[in-house]
Amino acid sequence: MARMHTRKRGRSASHKPASKTAPAWVQQSKEDVYALIEKLVKEGKNEALIGTILRDQHGVPSVKAVTGKSISHVLAEKKIAGKYPSDLIDLIRKAIEVRKHLKQNPRDQQNRTKLSQVESKIRRLVRYYRGKKLPENWTYVPEEAALLVK
Numbered sequence: 001m002a003r004m005h006t007r008k009r010g011r012s013a014s015h016k017p018a019s020k021t022a023p024a025w026v027q028q029s030k031e032d033v034y035a036l037i038e039k040l041v042k043e044g045k046n047e048a049l050i051g052t053i054l055r056d057q058h059g060v061p062s063v064k065a066v067t068g069k070s071i072s073h074v075l076a077e078k079k080i081a082g083k084y085p086s087d088l089i090d091l092i093r094k095a096i097e098v099r100k101h102l103k104q105n106p107r108d109q110q111n112r113t114k115l116s117q118v119e120s121k122i123r124r125l126v127r128y129y130r131g132k133k134l135p136e137n138w139t140y141v142p143e144e145a146a147l148l149v150k
Contacts, residue, residue: 004117004120004121004124005117016062019065020064020065021065022061022062022065022066023061023065025059026059026060026061026065026066027059028058028059028060028066030066030067030068033054033060033063033066033067034067034074034078036054036058036060037050037054037063037071037074037075037078038078038080040053040054041075041080046086046089046090047071047072047075047086048086050071051063051071072086084133084134084148085125085129085133085134087125088122088125088126088129088134089148089149091118091121091122091125092122092140092145092146092148092149093149094118095115095118095119095122095142095145096142096145096146096149098111098114098115098118099115099142099146102115119140119142122140122145123140126138126139126140
C-alpha cells in the first residue's frame with residue numbers, strides 16, 4: 001500500500017532490478033522453492049517473513065523470478081493461504097497494540113493520531129478486499145478484529 005499519511009520528498013530510493021528472470025547464480029529450483037514455502041508456512045511464518053528468509057538464508061533473490069508466481073499465489077495454489085490477507089492482519093495487530101498502549105497512557109496524543117491513521121488504512125484495505133478476499137458485508141469493528149487476530 002502506498003504511503004498515505006507521510007510522504008517523502010524526492011524519489012531517490014533503491015529499486016528492484018527490471019529483470020523478470022532468475023539470475024544464473026540461483027541454485028534453487030522451482031520445486032525446491034515451493035517446498036521451502038510450504039515448510040515455512042507450516043512453521044507459522046507470514047508471506048513477508050517467508051520472502052525475507054528465502055532471500056537471506058536460501059539465496060533466492062525473488063520468488064516471482066524463480067517460480068513465475070508471488071508467494072501469495074503459490075500459497076493459494078497449494079490451498080494453504082490464510083483466510084484473511086496478511087497485510088490486513090498486520091494492520092489489525094498494530095491497531096490492537098496501539099489501543100492497548102492508549103489504555104495505559106490515555107494522554108498520549110501522538111499515538112491517538114497514529115491509531116486513527118492505522119484504522120483508516122484498515123478501512124481502506126477492507127474496501128479493496130471486500131468481495132474478493134473478504135465477505136461482502138465484512139466491516140472493521142475493533143473488538144471483533146481483536147478476536148480475529150488472536
